[in-house]
Amino acid sequence: MDQKLARILPKVQKPARYVGGEYNAVIKDKAAVDFRVAFCFPDTYEIGMSNLGMRILYGVMNNMEGVWCERVFAPWGDMEAALREEHIPLYALESGDRVRDFDIVAFSVGYEMAYPAILNMLELSGIPLHSADRGGLAPIVIAGGTAMYNAEPLADFIDLACIGEGEEELVELLTLCRRAKAEGWDKGRLLREACHIEGIYVPSLYEVRYHEDGTVAAITPKDGAPERVRKRIVQDMDSAHFPVKSIVPSTEIVHDRVTLELFRGCIRGCRFCQAGYVYRPVRCRSKEKLAEYGAAACADSGYQEMTLSSLSTSDYPDLVELCDALEDYCGPHHVTLSLPSLRADNFSMALTERMAKGRKAGLTFAPEAGTQRLRDAINKNLTEKDLMESLTRAFSNGWSAVKLYYMLGLPTETDEDIIGIAEMADHVVHCWREHASNKARGVRITVSTSWFVPKPFTAFQWEPQISREEYERRVKLLREHMTARAVTYNWHDGDTSFLEAVLARGDRRLGRVLERAFEKGAHLDAWQDYFDLGRWLKAFDECGLDPAFYANRERGREEIFPWSVISCGVGDEYLWRERERCYASQTTPDCRTRCSGCGANKMVGGTCDV
Amino acid sequence: MSKVRLCFAKEGVASYISHLDLLRTFQRVFIRAGMVIRHSAGFHPHPMMSFVLPLSVGQTSVCELLDFETEEEIDCAALPARLAPCLPLGVRALECHVPERPVRELQYLQALVSMEYDGGVPSGTAEAVRRLLLGEQVVVEKRNKRKQIVDVDIRPMIHTVETEERERFLLLRTVVQAQNPGVNPALLAAAVSRHLPERAPDFIRVHRERLLDGDGSVFR
Numbered sequence: 001m002d003q004k005l006a007r008i009l010p011k012v013q014k015p016a017r018y019v020g021g022e023y024n025a026v027i028k029d030k031a032a033v034d035f036r037v038a039f040c041f042p043d044t045y046e047i048g049m050s051n052l053g054m055r056i057l058y059g060v061m062n063n064m065e066g067v068w069c070e071r072v073f074a075p076w077g078d079m080e081a082a083l084r085e086e087h088i089p090l091y092a093l094e095s096g097d098r099v100r101d102f103d104i105v106a107f108s109v110g111y112e113m114a115y116p117a118i119l120n121m122l123e124l125s126g127i128p129l130h131s132a133d134r135g136g137l138a139p140i141v142i143a144g145g146t147a148m149y150n151a152e153p154l155a156d157f158i159d160l161a162c163i164g165e166g167e168e169e170l171v172e173l174l175t176l177c178r179r180a181k182a183e184g185w186d187k188g189r190l191l192r193e194a195c196h197i198e199g200i201y202v203p204s205l206y207e208v209r210y211h212e213d214g215t216v217a218a219i220t221p222k223d224g225a226p227e228r229v230r231k232r233i234v235q236d237m238d239s240a241h242f243p244v245k246s247i248v249p250s251t252e253i254v255h256d257r258v259t260l261e262l263f264r265g266c267i268r269g270c271r272f273c274q275a276g277y278v279y280r281p282v283r284c285r286s287k288e289k290l291a292e293y294g295a296a297a298c299a300d301s302g303y304q305e306m307t308l309s310s311l312s313t314s315d316y317p318d319l320v321e322l323c324d325a326l327e328d329y330c331g332p333h334h335v336t337l338s339l340p341s342l343r344a345d346n347f348s349m350a351l352t353e354r355m356a357k358g359r360k361a362g363l364t365f366a367p368e369a370g371t372q373r374l375r376d377a378i379n380k381n382l383t384e385k386d387l388m389e390s391l392t393r394a395f396s397n398g399w400s401a402v403k404l405y406y407m408l409g410l411p412t413e414t415d416e417d418i419i420g421i422a423e424m425a426d427h428v429v430h431c432w433r434e435h436a437s438n439k440a441r442g443v444r445i446t447v448s449t450s451w452f453v454p455k456p457f458t459a460f461q462w463e464p465q466i467s468r469e470e471y472e473r474r475v476k477l478l479r480e481h482m483t484a485r486a487v488t489y490n491w492h493d494g495d496t497s498f499l500e501a502v503l504a505r506g507d508r509r510l511g512r513v514l515e516r517a518f519e520k521g522a523h524l525d526a527w528q529d530y531f532d533l534g535r536w537l538k539a540f541d542e543c544g545l546d547p548a549f550y551a552n553r554e555r556g557r558e559e560i561f562p563w564s565v566i567s568c569g570v571g572d573e574y575l576w577r578e579r580e581r582c583y584a585s586q587t588t589p590d591c592r593t594r595c596s597g598c599g600a601n602k603m604v605g606g607t608c609d610v
Numbered sequence: 611m612s613k614v615r616l617c618f619a620k621e622g623v624a625s626y627i628s629h630l631d632l633l634r635t636f637q638r639v640f641i642r643a644g645m646v647i648r649h650s651a652g653f654h655p656h657p658m659m660s661f662v663l664p665l666s667v668g669q670t671s672v673c674e675l676l677d678f679e680t681e682e683e684i685d686c687a688a689l690p691a692r693l694a695p696c697l698p699l700g701v702r703a704l705e706c707h708v709p710e711r712p713v714r715e716l717q718y719l720q721a722l723v724s725m726e727y728d729g730g731v732p733s734g735t736a737e738a739v740r741r742l743l744l745g746e747q748v749v750v751e752k753r754n755k756r757k758q759i760v761d762v763d764i765r766p767m768i769h770t771v772e773t774e775e776r777e778r779f780l781l782l783r784t785v786v787q788a789q790n791p792g793v794n795p796a797l798l799a800a801a802v803s804r805h806l807p808e809r810a811p812d813f814i815r816v817h818r819e820r821l822l823d824g825d826g827s828v829f830r
């Protein structure tokens with residue numbers, strides 16, 4: 001290990017996250033590889049190592065012969081300061097080699113608030129921030145992940161974005177880059193070739209013009225770049241890589257367990273949910289494979305906890321059979337199974353009870369809105385009756401902690417809907433009083449509200465985020481009505497949600513703002529410890545841009561979105577129709593009940609296998 | 611059922627794994643190796659595993675001992691090889707046996723403290739350090755149980771100190787009391803920085819070499 005590094009590690013918090021060497025970390029012989037990938041996660045080790053996509057793609061890339069993929073995470077503030085003071089450039093955990101010497105620097109970007117960390121990691125690596133200032137073939141800076149459905153705020157910095165699922169796309173991209181390296185292409189040629197790989201978006205090959213009013217006038221492809229970049233998906237989940245052998249950190253991380261991904265996509269169609277639309281259509285792994293993977297992953301890792309993860313786990317068609325099969329392994333091996341993202345129905349409750357085996361941890365539900373009218377409008381398929389039935393059952397079986405999640409500021413929301421949240425909480429308290437098997441233990445009911453952020457590729461992509469004053473008024477209104485003593489009410493910090501709303505639907509002019517904010521000290525802004533909206537507002541001011549233009553403006557049907565080159569498979573016509581149904585408080589059936597023709601079926605050859 | 615004592619090394623990057631994290635890591639290591647560790651009875655069963663003398667983060671060692679109990683009989687001789695593919699980098703299983711001696715018979719710890727001087731070791735440092743550490747009193751700051759910083763004299767816990775001078779560092783080979791109360795060898799360097807400020811090292815490393823009983827034989 002570098003001597004300078006050895007000296008700073010004893011001084012920083014949790015040094016184990018900066019040294020690698022974990023069980024299953026992939027070490028290759030440098031002489032036997034010709035292509036090096038620095039896989040960067042623009043957040044801390046604890047968050048990044050918990051990310052399933054990162055675990056999958058690490059395996060996929062390292063399965064390629066001649067390629068060595070290593071990990072890099074954002075340092076916490078104390079480590080960053082020490083690295084800067086000692087002039088130690090950012091390094092990859094496996095080899096300790098400098099990130100700037102890698103062929104590809106790939107960022108996994110799941111949320112907008114990670115943008116400043118990307119710039120910071122580039123700077124800490126000594127890599128020029130702007131794509132245009134990196135003339136050579138290496139490193140090529142790329143980004144993928146859910147936030148990249150609108151990559152525009154990063155357009156100046158990244159060389160290309162991978163849209164959709166990376167398993168196949170990355171292999172094709174790496175193969176092309178290796179060829180470019182072997183044949184000595186220039187970067188321009190590589191990018192012009194790369195844009196023809198399905199799912200690859202090269203921002204510099206598109207020219208954006210704006211109207212006087214700041215909206216996009218036209219986006220014109222250059223040098224033969226495609227008009228539309230369609231997201232990439234894995235067709236057959238059973239042949240897709242599952243990370244049975246996965247790195248087990250030697251220090252605690254956020255999700256320190258085996259994560260079994262049952263399926264991708266979601267049949268539900270909640271109108272606010274970006275993941276629900278962009279991951280369409282549903283594609284399942286077979287229960288046989290899953291049972292095999294689950295057991296093998298536990299045995300290999302030594303984890304004694306496994307979670308079944310998907311957008312809406314209880315929608316997995318063979319869930320009971322799968323749980324039975326997993327139990328055969330988990331029972332005798334003392335592995336606990338957990339099922340997050342459950343629905344409020346009898347079936348899910350029965351399963352939860354079975355899995356809990358006496359442990360009565362808290363139950364979590366996300367009604368999202370306080371009245372049936374608004375839940376219909378956002379197409380959130382949960383009724384108060386179902387919720388109360390589930391809770392009756394839970395309370396009479398000894399559960400005593402419930403968390404309820406809601407959003408404030410959803411389109412069409414009225415004061416009645418807000419007060420409805422408080423009423424629902426009262427009903428929950430009442431239900432507990434009626435049915436609790438053990439009242440002496442008391443009850444903990446937590447209601448949390450977030451400030452709704454409209455996202456691209458949702459039915460609400462045209463919607464304004466409500467103003468801050470209005471948000472604060474609604475929080476106050478809810479607080480006033482939240483009278484039950486058993487209920488704790490938490491509400492989200494407004495600053496973060498506001499900036500998220502700006503960045504989520506931003507255009508490439510925001511690149512300048514991002515850079516300014518970064519220069520003013522925005523580094524790990526996904527963390528309240530470091531985030532400061534003031535820096536951003538100053539940056540907007542200096543760039544002559546108005547954040548409200550992005551967050552609080554209603555878009556017209558004809559407006560060209562900054563992300564309109566990208567296609568997630570679900571068309572704008574469909575999303576607009578869904579928006580209109582919202583205003584009519586009309587629900588749309590889930591994909592299993594009836595296909596509503598969103599267009600995603602074209603991604604899988606015509607028919608969705610729901 | 612077996613009671614087993616594992617001797618292992620903790621070096622390099624593994625030196626940054628904290629005590630609690632290492633305990634968690636070993637739980638998983640045993641599962642990977644297909645072993646079943648005995649658990650305590652009761653409502654919150656915990657695995658029957660304990661480190662004989664926990665090591666501070668950042669320090670290295672070739673003499674760590676882990677006591678544990680397994681449900682089935684264990685072939686001790688085969689255990690190091692069985693564990694090898696299951697361990698993180700820097701942790702090496704060295705040897706394994708059925709413990710014959712209780713932990714209370716562990717009395718001394720032999721460690722190597724290397725004090726690094728970037729501008730070279732100031733002349734006379736070896737001598738001055740020996741005089742300090744083997745003198746009347748060696749007062750250092752320590753955190754007491756109520757988290758207050760207090761002065762304590764660690765001289766009674768220092769058994770021997772030998773020095774060896776190299777170009778940019780001074781090696782202290784020391785034998786100190788291991789427990790009841792024990793002293794962290796890093797405190798010897800801290801004493802140097804406090805009482806001989808002009809000879810304060812730029813950096814120190816601590817490496818555990820051997821655990822000893824009251825007679826000075828290896829404790830295992």
Ligand code: SF4
Pocket residue numbers: 280281282591594595596597598599600601602608610
């Ligand atoms: S095409 Fe139909 S079934 Fe397929 S995802 Fe869209 S709505 Fe669902």
